[in-house]
Amino acid sequence: MEKYQKKSIIAVLTGVLVFITGCLILLYFAAQELITQINADTKHILKHVDSAVLERRSVLTPLNKFGFKQCNETTLLEMRRALFDSQYVIDIGFFIGNQLMCTTGAGLLSSGINDLEPDYIRKDEDVRVRFEPQLYLLLFTGRPMEVVIVRQGNFNLIMESKAFNSASIGSKNWEVVYRDSEELHHLAGTKGTYSKISGDSYLPYETGVACSTENENYCAAVHLPWSQFFSNNHFLLIISLILTCLAGVSSALMVNARIAARRSINQRIRKGLKKxxxxxxxxxxxxxxxxxxxxxxxxxxxxxxxxxxxxxxxxxxxxxxxxxxxxxxxxxxxxxxxxxxxxxxxxxxxxxxxxxxxxxxxxxxxxxxxxxxxxxxxxxxxxxxxxxxxxxxxxxxxxxxxxxxxxxxxxxxxxxxxxxxxxxxxxxxxxxxxxxxxxxxxxxxxxxxxxxxxxxxxxxxxxxxxxxxxxxxxxxxxxxxxxxxxxxxxxxxxxxxxxxxxxxxxxxxxxx
Structure with a gap:
């Protein structure tokens, strides 16, 4: 009996080994898929960043070349033309000195509004950037918006970060930042994600950081936890685990059958010589x-x-x-x-x-x-x-x-x-x-x-x-x-x- 128990243990261990091997293979392919998803999200976000920077240049540079000195119908017409084809810009404003005089949405203001200090200044293009988590546009005073305000010369753009929140981004935790020599500046996504990824410990393969090759210092950080990844792919995971279990059980049964067959032949021959x-x-x-x-x-x-x-x-x-x-x-x-x-x-x-x-x-x-x-x-x-x-x-x-x-x-x-x-x-x-x-x-x-x-x-x-x-x-x-x-x-x-x-x-x- 002890001999047969040992052989049964061999069959069980074989099944367990096949199951563990299958799980490791499944985990390996899941890790590859997770990396692929994070890389795709990072690439998608940076693509939007590059497009937003390109749109900012295509709007502000021509407007500043007009050399408008005051806000009138001509100024507002050009501002609205520029806004018409924009993907990220939701409003454009005109400044005289440090005061906002008019916007495409509100038109000519009754009194100027003082501009606030920027979060950072891009000295290479003299661009002033400020992140506003809750901005009430003059035209929509009852709806706060998370925006990035970019000013160059006499014009500024209000760019809503919602444009980045595409359904194609699988990760819930991501952030776009601008890195200068002194600090990080949040632009979109979940604030603090970049810093946490850089400083905290995460499980392997669930984070990714990349910077734009076209616009230096703009970077994206993505955190896609294993738990979220498995939640997003739970049906496929269940099917894979079932197949892995079946492979383990099948292997155990085959080994047990093989051992039993060999044991059976030995018994049959011994009995056959007597009977x-x-x-x-x-x-x-x-x-x-x-x-x-x-x-x-x-x-x-x-x-x-x-x-x-x-x-x-x-x-x-x-x-x-x-x-x-x-x-x-x-x-x-x-x-x-x-x-x-x-x-x-x-x-x-x-x-x-x-x-x-x-x-x-x-x-x-x-x-x-x-x-x-x-x-x-x-x-x-x-x-x-x-x-x-x-x-x-x-x-x-x-x-x-x-x-x-x-x-x-x-x-x-x-x-x-x-x-x-x-x-x-x-x-x-x-x-x-x-x-x-x-x-x-x-x-x-x-x-x-x-x-x-x-x-x-x-x-x-x-x-x-x-x-x-x-x-x-x-x-x-x-x-x-x-x-x-x-x-x-x-x-x-x-x-x-x-x-x-x-x-x-x-x-x-x-x-x-």
Missing amino acids: GSFYWTYQPIICLQSGKLIGCEVLARFEDKYGVLFPDEFIPVIRKNNLTWTFTEAMIATTIKELTSIEVLPEGFKVSLNIFPCDVELGNVLLLPQITELTNSRFIICLEITEDEYLDTSIAHAHFRTLVESGFNLSLDDFGTGYSNLRNLQNLSFHQLKIDRTFVQDIATEGLKASMIPNIMELVHKFNYTCVAEGIETTEQEAILKTAGVHYGQGWKYGKPMTASKFKNYITSQHF
């Missing part, structure tokens, strides 16, 4: 020269109530869980009994059994001579062993000699695909080589492996072995192998692996 879920099939081995049946190879299959497992699924598990000898004992006990019951099989019929190389190294194969079903059998028992580094030891050599002395034949299986060591052919007591099916399949395409078959046959003749070719499917393959001197053949051309009952019917129908 008989393994069954054995027999594939004919034919003499290529005479066409007669001379033996068969025993091949394992598995099926239980959960379905079929293929050899490439259960063989690695058997090796990993050290069940190789248990598996071999089960194979021998069943196959010898089934084949013995087939009366038509002659004396000297060769039965090829696959043996795990690790059982050679561990000495388990020395138990084979003690199995009476084998030693008393009317068959020739051929032990097929795949090339492996386990074979290249003095212990393995001694065990092979013992098996040969006990009457077993030895076959080197899948020659050329495993731990190929030609020295083994001379040192080990083998009787037979088995050419792997990949060499045979290469014959039709005249591939590199097919060209090696004559070389393999030279070794076979040199060491006085017999040779079996696996995977023969066509008459063309059979003819080429027969010409090359291969003794025996095995493959679908002669018969697929079949159960004992079907193998008996096969022998009867083929009249061997």
Whole structure:
């Protein structure tokens, strides 16, 4: 139970890791979007600043060039013409000395109004600027306005900061300032935002400051809190979080399913060895020269109530869980009994059994001579062993000699695909080589492996072995192998692996 709990914890941790990774990715893209929004707002505000400065120049410079000395109808007409095409200017005033004499909205005043001191003066253009949070225009005395008053020469402009408050600005906290050498001067937006951004600590990515490249000293500061950003994009955030959660849960389920599947295979194989879920099939081995049946190879299959497992699924598990000898004992006990019951099989019929190389190294194969079903059998028992580094030891050599002395034949299986060591052919007591099916399949395409078959046959003749070719499917393959001197053949051309009952019917129908 503790083992399964650990595996479940792995699945949960995987899901949590995927969820956290997804959240980090989501946070990264949110940060990029936040930066994009702040940059867009800053750019938008500075664009308005540059446009307002350009409009101020296009209005005040021409008016001052007229050189009006008093306010009359001509003066008011030019002032109103200038106001007509303006985007930011809501009123224009005319001064004589330091007194306001008339405006486009109120016309000629009954008495002059003294001008107030500016917040700052742009000395390069002799422009006086003053911010008024609540100004009552003479024409609209009941409605206060937040404005910037700009005076140059005999004229001033009243520019409403409301023009900056476009719906395209996503940030609620922003400010436009004019920086001179001594201090900051507020022009529009939320007063103090620039100073707070410069001095206070904010979360990463939620502030931005930029200055105009066209009008020096005009700067914009924007603060868009994460909370506001998520509030503005809450629907998208919810969808993203749901998808991230689903990714985490899906990952946990997949890992858990994978672990459960692997655990299930282990359990199924262990139980299968005890309850008989393994069954054995027999594939004919034919003499290529005479066409007669001379033996068969025993091949394992598995099926239980959960379905079929293929050899490439259960063989690695058997090796990993050290069940190789248990598996071999089960194979021998069943196959010898089934084949013995087939009366038509002659004396000297060769039965090829696959043996795990690790059982050679561990000495388990020395138990084979003690199995009476084998030693008393009317068959020739051929032990097929795949090339492996386990074979290249003095212990393995001694065990092979013992098996040969006990009457077993030895076959080197899948020659050329495993731990190929030609020295083994001379040192080990083998009787037979088995050419792997990949060499045979290469014959039709005249591939590199097919060209090696004559070389393999030279070794076979040199060491006085017999040779079996696996995977023969066509008459063309059979003819080429027969010409090359291969003794025996095995493959679908002669018969697929079949159960004992079907193998008996096969022998009867083929009249061997």
